[in-house]
Amino acid sequence: MSRTLGVENLSDKKLLAQVIRHRLSESLAEDLAAELLAKFGSIYAVFNAPKEAFCEIHGLGPSRYFMLQSMLELHKRTLQQAIQRQTLDCSETTAKFLATHLQHHQSECFAVILLNAQNEFLAFKELFRGTISSAPVFPREIVRHVMIYNAANVILAHNHPSGHAEPSECDKMITQRVKDALALIDVRVLDHFVIGVGQTVSFAQRGLI
Structure with a gap:
C-alpha cells in the first residue's frame, strides 16, 4: 500500500486491516479484515461486536479486540476534550x-x-x-x-x-x-x-x- 495515500481514501477493508495489522503481514491483515466485514456486515458492527463473536475468527483474539475498543474509546475522549468548556x-x-x-x-x-x-x-x-x-x-x-x-x-x-x-x-x-x-x-x-x-x-x- 502506498504510504502517501490518505487514510480517508482507503476502503473499509484496508482501513480495518491497518488497525488489526500489528505483527501480521499486510495480506493476512486484509484477509482477516475481509472476514470481519463479511461476518458482521460493516465497520460499525465490527466495533460493536461482542468480544466472544469477534474472537471466534481464527487469527484474532482478545488483544486485537482490546485494540479496537481502545481506538473507539480514544475517539470518544477526543470528542469530549474538544468540547470541554x-x-x-x-x-x-x-x-x-x-x-x-x-x-x-x-x-x-x-x-x-x-x-x-x-x-x-x-x-x-x-x-x-x-x-x-x-x-x-x-x-x-x-x-x-x-x-x-x-x-x-x-x-x-x-x-x-x-x-x-x-x-x-x-x-x-x-x-x-x-x-x-x-x-x-x-x-x-x-x-x-x-x-x-x-x-x-x-x-x-x-x-x-
Missing part, C-alpha cells in the same frame, strides 16, 4: 458527540450533558442502563448530579438499540418528568436527543421540548 449552541456538534458515545451500546442507556449558565460543557454522565428496549430513569438521580456540578442547564440523551431514532410516547413522558423535576431547582432542559444508528432526533428541533 465550549458553548454547546450547535445541535450538530452535540448530536455527533452523543452519537459517538451512545450508538454502540447494545442496551438502552440514558445520559445527560451538564452545562453551566453560559451553556458551556461541564460533564457527560451515562446514568441509567436498561434492556434492549428500555432503561429506568430516576429524576432524583439527575437532580443529584446537577447539584454536584452546579449545573444551570442540561441536555438529555438516550439510544435506541433497534437503530431507529424516532421518539416514543414513553420518551416524551420521561422528558416531561425530568423537566418538571429540574424546574423545581431552576434548571432548564435544553434538548433531548434520541440516538439511533446513523440517525439522531432532537426534541428541540421537533418542537417537543
Whole structure:
C-alpha cells in the first residue's frame, strides 16, 4: 500500500486491516479484515461486536479486540476534550458527540450533558442502563448530579438499540418528568436527543421540548 495515500481514501477493508495489522503481514491483515466485514456486515458492527463473536475468527483474539475498543474509546475522549468548556449552541456538534458515545451500546442507556449558565460543557454522565428496549430513569438521580456540578442547564440523551431514532410516547413522558423535576431547582432542559444508528432526533428541533 502506498504510504502517501490518505487514510480517508482507503476502503473499509484496508482501513480495518491497518488497525488489526500489528505483527501480521499486510495480506493476512486484509484477509482477516475481509472476514470481519463479511461476518458482521460493516465497520460499525465490527466495533460493536461482542468480544466472544469477534474472537471466534481464527487469527484474532482478545488483544486485537482490546485494540479496537481502545481506538473507539480514544475517539470518544477526543470528542469530549474538544468540547470541554465550549458553548454547546450547535445541535450538530452535540448530536455527533452523543452519537459517538451512545450508538454502540447494545442496551438502552440514558445520559445527560451538564452545562453551566453560559451553556458551556461541564460533564457527560451515562446514568441509567436498561434492556434492549428500555432503561429506568430516576429524576432524583439527575437532580443529584446537577447539584454536584452546579449545573444551570442540561441536555438529555438516550439510544435506541433497534437503530431507529424516532421518539416514543414513553420518551416524551420521561422528558416531561425530568423537566418538571429540574424546574423545581431552576434548571432548564435544553434538548433531548434520541440516538439511533446513523440517525439522531432532537426534541428541540421537533418542537417537543
